[in-house]
Amino acid sequence: MTAVLQRLQSGLSRAMDGGWYRQLFWKMFLVIWLVSAVGMTSVFLYLSSRVDSVHRQEVLEVRARGQAQLMLERYEEADPRWLREGRDHHRLRLWIYPQGSDQPLTPWRRDPPADAHVFNLTTDAGAEYRVHVPRPPEGVFADRLLGRLFSLQMGLILVVSTLSGLLLSALVVRPIRQLSRHVRNLHQQQDLSLRADDRLSRRRDELGELSREFDQMAEYVETALLNQQRLLQDVSHELRAPLARLQVAAGLAEQRLGDDNPLSRRINRECERLNGLIAEIVGYTRLQQAGGGADAEVFDVEQLFAELAADVRFRQPQRSVGAEVQPPQMRLRLQRPLLQRALHNGIDNALRHTPEMAALNINACLEENAVEIRLRDRGPGVSPELLPKLFDPFVRGSGGHGEGYGLGMSIAQRAIIQLGGQLEAHNHPDGGLELVIRLPLSVLAS
């Protein structure tokens, strides 16, 4: 019971938060509620007024019959007071006709009203009469309506229509919500192998059909992406063999031309470039496939940073690298090669696009709900047009040394996504590009 209440409460607060009038649930609820309440109320009012008039007619007839009986008994006994008696003691004014005659016994000057209630009466003496009794004026219409609106029945109608409104909209909206949550998971977790909830896709109605269609679409996209990756990977692999031969052939040419022949140096350099490009494509496609191949391991973050800093010192001895981990003993449990690769690519990017004198900082700290790793350079930063495209494949910054292939940052982002985290880039207010990696707290090794 409490669980139901809690769910209701959370549902309500969620509904109120997100512009409740925009939500399908409340729209449907309102429409269903209005239609059913209005419909049921009018039926109720119509029926109750019908029942009412029949009832009043019956009461009127009973009263009139009693009075007419009394009057006619006296009339037949030739009691001259019969009329007066009738007039004094009874409010009802009756027109009494002997059966088959148009001449009333009653000496009223006016004729009975056309809509008067008519019934037949047989006295004990056996004579038959026809009695006309005018209907009394009805009460004010609005009064009666108000009386009915505040009746118990009306309350019941409201409760029933509210419940049916809630039930119907929940029936339609809940599966839609499930489906949309599912689709969100699909693209957020980048895992196209996810399929809709069984209960949803087993439904035989339109919603079940919709969810099955979604599943089929996801399957199609998954295979299409897989094929694309496979093709890319196969092509890269196939390119490696001729490239390896080309390099050896270039080496042979070098042996003949001499070591410092500019032509052979040039050939070698281009070979290296091709080689690097192929390696990056292979790495990129491999990361697209889940897992990246490595198992999660526990490691010390400071140690990782030290290794990265050593690599930087190796490549650019002039570059100053600051590394800080807070708390210093932070240990993580994740696929280390992926994180290392992401950081390495980020660093690589900085080394390539910033002057050697620009310092590099790499910090890790614990935030409220994430492990945050920030990599910041003190270079010129990235132009605002390029910034949103930074993680797209084959996007290259101008002013680089022309050695990149535009894959490094996409690979970094892929790697971090594989780890269940996020990678963002922005220009630091004090200058330089800052990459922010956020990893879920679950990667912390206790």
Next chain:
Amino acid sequence: MQSKQILLVDDDVELCELLADYLRHEGFEPESVHNAEAALARLAQGVPDLMVLDIMMPGQSGLELLQQMRPRFKLPVIMLTGRGDDIDRIVGLEMGADDYLAKPCNPRELLARIRAVLRRSQGGGAPGSMPQHVLLLQGISLDPGLREVRINDEPLELTSTEFNLLALLMQNAGQVLSKELLTERVLHRKLTAYDRAMDVHVSRIRQKLATAVGEECDLIKTVRGQGYQFVREER
């Protein structure tokens, strides 16, 4: 001096021909086979001075070949791995390959590695880098003459690279040796960027020591950002 025999094991026939040409020009005596079975058959006829082994071969992979031949043939092996296949590299080194090179590679680099590996497998190290007498530290005895390591009188199986590395570390026990120095003295080449070969060798030795001692082994310490150190006995 007799020219060195080099066995190229790679399924790419044309590449083997080109490489053989290249190495012949540099004064080696290359020979090529194109699958693991042929390599084993060739080894059975006589062991060459060095083997260059491609990890990615159809059928039996280079790693399987390495595993099969290791107990019988003790020749130095340089393996060629796909670029970015860190796992292959580490597994290969753990299975006793002496060095690795990403393929495709510049033949000049391959040549340098071949020379380095040959130098270290013959001399057992640069002059003066090998201790002259038996070292005894923390219950580990290392005999440079017999090239044998014993823990509590039980012999410990080490590859030649691992032996040289352990000898260097034990000889300089208490001192921190940088990765640069270790790579130069043990692998006879310069440390390159993102070079993890030394780390793999060290972790391999640690594992072997741990299995031999039967408990966690912290005799070789990692000094962050500096290198490795063999812990000196506390007195």
